[in-house]
Structures are given as structure tokens and as C-alpha cells.
Amino acid sequence: MFLCTKEFIMDLVSWFFAFIFFHLLCFDSAHGQTTYHSGCTDKFDCGILGSFSFPFYKSSEPDCGLWKVDCDNRLTELEGMKFEILEKYGASMRLKVPILGDLLKNKSCQTFDKDITLPFTPSISYTIDNHLTLFKCNSSNKTRGEVFDSKFYHSNVCESIILYYNTSLSPGEYPALDFPSSCSAIQLPVPQSSVAKSNNSGIFHQLSDRFTLSWTVSEQCYACYYLGGMCQTNNATKEFYCRNTKNVAGHHRNMKVIVAVASSIFTCAGILIWLFCFKIKISWHKCLSFWESKAEDHRKIEAFLSNHGSYAPKRYNYSEVKKITSRFKNKLGQGGFGIVYRGSLANGSHVAVKVLNGLKGNGEEFINEVASISRTSHVNIVSLVGFCFEGRKRALVYEFMPNGSLEKFIYEERSKNVRQLGWPILYKIALGIARGLEYLHCGCTTRILHFDIKPHNILLDEDFCPKISDFGLAKLCVKKESIVSMLGARGTIGYIAPEIVCRNLGGVSHKSDVYSYGMMVLEMVGGRKNVDARADLTSEIYFPHWLYRRIEQDEELQLIGIMNEREKEYAKKMVLVSLCCIQTDPSNRPSMTKVVEMLEGNLDSMQIPPKPYLYSSSRTEVDSSAVELD
Structure with a gap:
């Protein structure tokens, strides 16, 4: 009679799972699969351009990636636009826009029908180097003096349109332009040596037909693809989701499972009989826990x-x-x-x-x-x-936290015209959150960047003292470090700082939390989302824009529940601090230490900040949940 020790049982269980894994591996190798996608090749050769892999796919394999490449003609297609591939290096490519060179040479107005703007998606984001943003307006509109200030050059080379541009400014430096609906923003390439050209040399001389494009695939999209799914974007919420394609992987995949299961049944039966003979009760939960602990x-x-x-x-x-x-x-x-x-x-x-x-x-x-x-x-x-x-x-x-999260108290019913929390409490909450963020950024031995500041993640105790929670998206860095490395966007739409999505606006740092804080306090002030999702698209009002106009014109803020001069001062402080925090350029935002000083300081010493480059998110974005692409 053998003695069955715990180690002996673990050896048997280990052998059992190893046997199953061996069968799955061998059968998979027999079919020559290189990825979890049936019929997809892990890498493919594209001639002098070298080898390509995910997110690229060949014309014959449309379900194998996000980005189509035509190796025979050295072409690629993005968002319905075709580009000629000149060279590829790492995660960047040098591209040429077909026909654009001839249009520029002939100084054709059809040049301005081209646009290389590529949208951000939760699966893949793009960065375009060497480009110029132009504002194309109907020449019948008197827009120059009303909208575009003296920083912008204008060109009347085409009869039907007038163009505004400035090669020395980046998009992050543009003022907030509330231009007419007859105007549209387009992006066109500029030569790599364009910095040496004068803005007065003519608009066609400022442009090129070639540019450099870089891309970043989100980690969740990589994970989705290599687990057999397809990276998709929900058209309604603009969120990432992974569509499972394993059910259509083919008959041979089903055969693989059948053979693996059949071969394992005999092994499993032998082990169970062995264990039964020794009268040992093995918990499947413990077995799985044992193996998971090795993962x-x-x-x-x-x-x-x-x-x-x-x-x-x-x-x-x-x-x-x-x-x-x-x-x-x-x-x-x-x-x-x-x-x-x-x-x-x-x-x-x-x-x-x-x-x-x-x-x-x-x-x-x-x-x-x-x-x-x-x-x-x-x-x-x-x-x-x-x-x-x-x-x-x-x-x-x-x-x-007895009072739960802040979001339950700040979104008021507009018809009631009353607040759940008075202005003294709202001010106390805003100041407490600012102190908490100041501590995370400066008071810890390790600097902590939260990256998901929003009302849902602010908890309130019995005295309505706010406490920052949910650090699932946080990043830790040494105290003196400011800029952090991120592979993609993280946070919640509506509170994400613009530099997290558009990296040419500046580095991602603790100033990204400052932006989220500003957007959140604006919602506390207004008792509503910054974009009214219930409004018609034609009448939708972006609340920060509305507030800024009233502050700029020294008008009453018309906010709910203000009863006296003290509460009016609380409200105006919170508004001014918020507008400082949501500046587009991170370097123009105050630190959280400065925010605390402004909230605790004298209102008369506070100045109206520059108008941030704001934009109204779509209604579908307002209801979107957290995005984690890092």
C-alpha cells in the first residue's frame, strides 16, 4: 500500500494538466497555426518595404487587422483614403498623397479638397508629423476680423474660398475659434524643411504631398486580436469592444478541440481512478487555484x-x-x-x-x-x-463612506431649480479634492498620477468630507519626474486631458489630473454635465464656453442656489479656478498647490484666464464610460 503525500498528489495533477497542454500544442502545431485567427498569417512580406504584421493586413485577409496594405502597388488605405508608401521604419511610415503633388505644382484649388486628418479610435491612434492646419471658409463670409485674429495669415488664391493659417503655431496654440458653419478645418502635409520658409511665400509653397505617419495600437486591441477576436468600436458610445470570431474559425478548430478532449478523457479517467483508490478527495477549485498561482x-x-x-x-x-x-x-x-x-x-x-x-x-x-x-x-x-x-x-x-459618491448630489433636475448641496459644502468639497490631489502629486514619497478624476470616484463621508478613490488607472513615478510614458489614452471621456489623446499638445503629466479636476468642478458648479445630452444637436450648449462668456463680460453667472454675496464669491472662485485648470496647453495650467492657494485666497486677486481651446463633445461621448488603452 503506497502512502499518498500532498506533493505526490500535486505531481499527479501537474502531470495531468501538462498532458492536456501537450496534446493541444501538438495538435495546433500540426495545423501550422501562427495566430489565433484561422487563416491569418503572423507576418507577411511586402517586397522592398520589408515585413508587415498586425495591425496591417493583406487585401486577401480583410479580417486579419485594422490597416490594409497593397504590397504589389505599394499602397495603403486609411479611413477611405489611399496613400503611396515611400518607406517604413519601426512604427512610422513615410507616405505620399496621390495627385496632390500635381495639384500643388499647378496651384490648383482642388488641393484644398484633400484632408489627411485621421480620427482617434480606441483601437489605434495616429500622429501626423509635418502638417499644417488650415481653416477653409466661404469667401462670402466676413470671417477674418470677426473670428481670426492677427496671428493668422489669409489667402484668396481661390475665388470661392478664403484660407486662414499660420505655420509657426501648433494646433494647441490656436485660440478658441467659434467659426461659422461654412468654415471647416483641414490638415495638409508641409515639407520637412518648411520651417525655413516664410508665411508670405504663398500657401502652395507651404504645402507638400508627403508626410510621416506614426501609429500606436492599444494594448487591449492587441490582447483582443491575439485571443482570436476583432477590434471594434461601438458606433453609439465610441467605446472599444472585442468581437469574438472563434465560432467561425473553421471546422479544423472544432476537430482540434474534439481530439484534445477525447485524448484527455482517458488520461483524466486514469487519474481519477488512481486518486479514488487512495481515497483522496481533490477539490477542483484548489487544483485550478494551484495552477493559476503559477500563471x-x-x-x-x-x-x-x-x-x-x-x-x-x-x-x-x-x-x-x-x-x-x-x-x-x-x-x-x-x-x-x-x-x-x-x-x-x-x-x-x-x-x-x-x-x-x-x-x-x-x-x-x-x-x-x-x-x-x-x-x-x-x-x-x-x-x-x-x-x-x-x-x-x-x-x-x-x-x-455613508454618503456614497459625489455624482449622486451634483447633477440637479433643471426643472426644480434647487440644489441638493449648498454652495458652502460644494466649495468645501472642491477645496478638499484639490488638497487630496496636491498630496498625491507632491506630498507622497512617490508621486501618484490618478488619471480618472471624476464625480463617480469622489466619495463623501458623513460630514461631506471628500475622499479620492479608485486608483485602478493610476501611475506611480519618482517625485521629481513630471512627464510619464503612456501607450494610449486612459481615463473617462469628458474628463480626459487633450494631451492624452493628442500627444503633440504636450507631455502627459500631473497637469492631466489638473484638467480632469477642472472639468469636474465645472459640473459641480453647473449642476449638469458640461454638454447637455438632452439638448437637440442644433441647440447643444457647451457649458464651459457659456460660463467663460459671462465671466468675460462681467455678467451674472445665473447659477442655481446662490443666496448671498458669500455664496456668489464661492461660485465665482470655483469657476475661475476651473477655467484655469482646463487650459489646452498643459504648461498654462496651474499646479494643484496653486489651485489650493487660489481657492483659499482673495477673489479680487484672481484674474480671468485666457480662453481655452474648447470643443463640444458629441452626445454619445458624454455617456461613454472609462477608456483604458494603456
């Missing part, structure tokens, strides 16, 4: 928790989490991340337990949450009491 994402998290033990709060096992929440009896809320339950610790303290749905990005969000909050201790930062990491079970235990 790469789990190893990363365990390594982090081991290396940062001095920072990490208490670690609970899953049975303790169930006990704390009374077996998940009292549900507080639910989101894309998971479900939040109310619970109680053994000492009687009330807590909020966030049970996460799954592990994203090799556990990055889980690590961010534990790492960020564990390094903080501030009255305006939510406290992390503990966490659970056990197999596939992950939970975060926070201090309980």
Missing part, C-alpha cells in the same frame, strides 16, 4: 505583494471576505469593475468591499490600487483597510 499575472502580483510588504495593508482570505460581508448580503453598487458590498469588521467598523470581476492587464489595475493607496495617508484620500488575493478571487476593503 504569469499571479506571479507578478505575488512578487509585488512580497516586495512591498511594508506598504501593503492587511491581507484577508476569501472566507474572511464572505464573513465581513455576511456572505455578500448588502449590495451598495455595481460597475464594470465588479460589485461593492457593505460589511463590518470584527471590531464593528463599517467597510465597503469591492469584489473585482476579473484580472485586467496582468493584474495592473489591482496592483495600482493596492500600491497607490497603500502609500497614502491623507484626510482626502480613501483608506484601504485590506485586500484579498486568493486564486481568482480578488477584493479590496475600504473605509465606508
